[in-house]
Amino acid sequence: MSPLDAAPPSSAPRINPLQRIWLREIGMERLWLRPAPAAPRPAVAPPAEVSRQAAPVPPPAAMTEAPAPMPPAAPQAAAGPAAEPAPARPGVPASILNRSGPPPRPAPKAEAKAAEPPPIPVAEAVKNSNLEQLAEQVVACTACGLCQGRRHAVFGQGASPTRWLVVGEAPGEQEDRQGQPFVGRSGQLLDAMLSAVGMSRERDVFITNVIKCRPPGNRNPKPEEIAACSPYLMRQIALLKPERILVLGRFAAQTLLGTDATIGSLRGRIHQLKTDEGAEIPVVVSYHPAYLLRSPSEKARAWQDLKLASRTL
Numbered sequence: 001m002s003p004l005d006a007a008p009p010s011s012a013p014r015i016n017p018l019q020r021i022w023l024r025e026i027g028m029e030r031l032w033l034r035p036a037p038a039a040p041r042p043a044v045a046p047p048a049e050v051s052r053q054a055a056p057v058p059p060p061a062a063m064t065e066a067p068a069p070m071p072p073a074a075p076q077a078a079a080g081p082a083a084e085p086a087p088a089r090p091g092v093p094a095s096i097l098n099r100s101g102p103p104p105r106p107a108p109k110a111e112a113k114a115a116e117p118p119p120i121p122v123a124e125a126v127k128n129s130n131l132e133q134l135a136e137q138v139v140a141c142t143a144c145g146l147c148q149g150r151r152h153a154v155f156g157q158g159a160s161p162t163r164w165l166v167v168g169e170a171p172g173e174q175e176d177r178q179g180q181p182f183v184g185r186s187g188q189l190l191d192a193m194l195s196a197v198g199m200s201r202e203r204d205v206f207i208t209n210v211i212k213c214r215p216p217g218n219r220n221p222k223p224e225e226i227a228a229c230s231p232y233l234m235r236q237i238a239l240l241k242p243e244r245i246l247v248l249g250r251f252a253a254q255t256l257l258g259t260d261a262t263i264g265s266l267r268g269r270i271h272q273l274k275t276d277e278g279a280e281i282p283v284v285v286s287y288h289p290a291y292l293l294r295s296p297s298e299k300a301r302a303w304q305d306l307k308l309a310s311r312t313l
């Protein structure tokens, strides 16, 4: 027999099981029922649901005094006006769930459910994406702090499949505003360089960056930002399958080739990038257009680099 089914001592008024739960909940069960000192407590453990609800709640001082006569029913009226509406739970009066005071500790299972799922690393998330899905993932990416200051993530732009993949460093102010790569002065120079070797941005190349969001004030990307973002570039390479990669500037070259060699030592020769799929893609390193705008005398070297990239086709 459940303790809830136990008959009250003969001296106490008769109450039904729900009223008993309610009395226990507000700490008045013993006062109300005033059992004889010798009355034995049943040794049967109460059902888990009931015992969790009946966890000790310190009664307000007024409740430790002798109780006023109890209304026979309507336990809901005991809930305070400020009490949150509680979800209905089968077999338990709403007033128990509506009680004031500290909320009941949720069961461990419910805690696990409510916890945020751990973020899926970018590399895992992009593994099976197509180019369109990848672009959506980049636009929605929150894998590093750069997402907080961006206007637009810049996925890239161009032909797919593509002959050349052109890889810069990161979006600047104009790119962040417009959501397209190399649209500022550097972009105009890049277009001129490409057309000098018969390549067009729309038809032959896909232009992107190692980092898809603008670092504040165009500062250098941090290692954790590079680590968070590089899987996007790797997936772009796998999907676009470029015949050639032209990588612009020291930062992009070092990141893509996994080296800290100087740009001077990296240009002038063909590197091979091994993809996860086992392919080898020729890589040519050249100066960043922004550097060429500051140091126009280096354009002759950049011209040599473009010819090298074209020759190996």
Ligand code: URA
Pocket (backbone or CB within 6 Å): 168, 169, 170, 171, 172, 175, 180, 181, 182, 183, 186, 208, 209, 290
């Ligand atoms: N510089 C870059 O490296 N990339 C851009 O998209 C624009 C400027």
